[in-house]
Amino acid sequence: MVARPDPVSLNPYDPSPDATTPEHPTTWWTAASRSARFWSKATAIYGGYKLAQARAALLRASGRDPDWIAREVWEPQHAAAAADMHRLCLSLRGFYLKAGQFIGARGDFVPRAICERLSHLQDRVPPMEPAAAARLIREQLGGAPLEAAFDWVELDRPLGAASVAQVHRARLACRRRGPLARLAGLVWPRFRGLVPRAVGAADDESGACCRRLDMWRACAAAPPDAVVAVKVQYPAALEDMSSDLGNLRLLAAFLSKTEMDFDLVSAVDELADQIRLEFDFKREARVMQAVADQLQPLRSKIQVPRPIPGLVTNRMIVMDYIKGIPITRLGSHTGSMSASVRQMASSRILHRVSEAYGHMMLLDGLFQADCHPGNIIVMEGGRVGLIDYGQSKKLPDELRRGFARLVLALHREDDDEIAAALAGVGVVVDRHDPALAAKLAYGMVDPFDPDSPIKKLGVTSFPKDMFFVLRVCQLLRGLSVGMEVDGFSAADQWEPLARQALAAN
Known part of the structure; x- marks a missing residue:
């Protein structure tokens, strides 16, 4: 039998070859x-x-x-x-x-x-019933009972429930941890392709064998307490979202023509291109691992969960558990602080989130693109956990460098340079007006007054790849307002990273 390549050999952003039918x-x-x-x-x-x-x-x-x-x-x-x-x-x-x-x-x-x-x-978001969640996890374990992989799973108290999946805290059944597990983790990638069944396969003899080997490998990579997060995909979620996007595209076209002179359709089209990738959990695990490696220099400030080898399928990921509180609930935990201390803590957290995204977008181009506060966890000591890599984006190198030029132009506050950099990343407007184009660019990257220039300038084309960069910037803008952090500027914070991005090419 010809050995199959181990999934880690794939480019992190590429879809998994077996992530196909619903x-x-x-x-x-x-x-x-x-x-x-x-x-x-x-x-x-x-x-x-x-x-x-x-x-x-x-x-x-x-x-x-x-x-x-x-x-x-x-x-x-x-x-x-x-x-x-x-x-x-x-x-x-x-x-x-x-x-x-x-x-x-x-x-x-x-x-x-x-x-x-x-x-x-x-x-x-209201979660699935515990019995339904247990059934889906068992399916991804090839029909094996939950006890084959976990000592316990908190089915009745999900950590989170969203549009694609929900997440449960669990503890791996790592009774065989030790030298044998570490040895299995080293040799397993070399012969895994020779075994015809893997996690998620039918419960036959070779499948059971493969599951045992995967558990050895999983326990070798598990955290010391073996506590993990289990993300499991909802049934029929892919089909529902595909239909939903068609409706939203029609709505975007209508609003673009009647209510605002902005290319909303391109934004929806880019989401349509991304949507199937979000349901490929093997790909998400590769992206998560790549981003965790990429942000390793920021490990004292930022934590990215890593997937547990051997317990990843197209519809389930077992990963590191990030302990903390969602940034959306930070206010309830800082209410007893003085105003100055609360402001200092909020500013530090926002700057750490911004630094992580700037590092991802400008230096490597691979970044978490599902930007909403529910995916940001504030950990003990002020570290920030960034979770959920189902929607991710890899910027082409030329666009990444173009965005770096735009950041530098914004930092220098040169309207003509900003307008040229905006055109350089593919944003097309109705008329030449550097001052208004600069205001549009500031609106993309930094907080600005509510009088949006979009209608005045007429944005006729907004590149699909830039839409997710815009989403990141809008997340930071929303956080700066919600956390009452005055004077925050992503362009100023990203300026050294932009210089580094251009110097490296």
């Missing part, structure tokens, strides 16, 4: 029902805003005070829309949940009522 196909009537429910609610929300716009215009024309209009018209409208959006995201899940998470993280421009309501989607 395990739980969605019927056409289920997809149609989801689409109908989405459009029914989306048109109702949109219609509510158009009616509020008309009412506000009439009241302004009659001389009503703007503060009264804001209080009596817009605040109730935002509250009603927030409740409708929240219900829509939770009832349909899929990509709508992802969109809700992103909107809820944008405290810099999203109305407060909507931001506060949708921010609950970061880490308060």
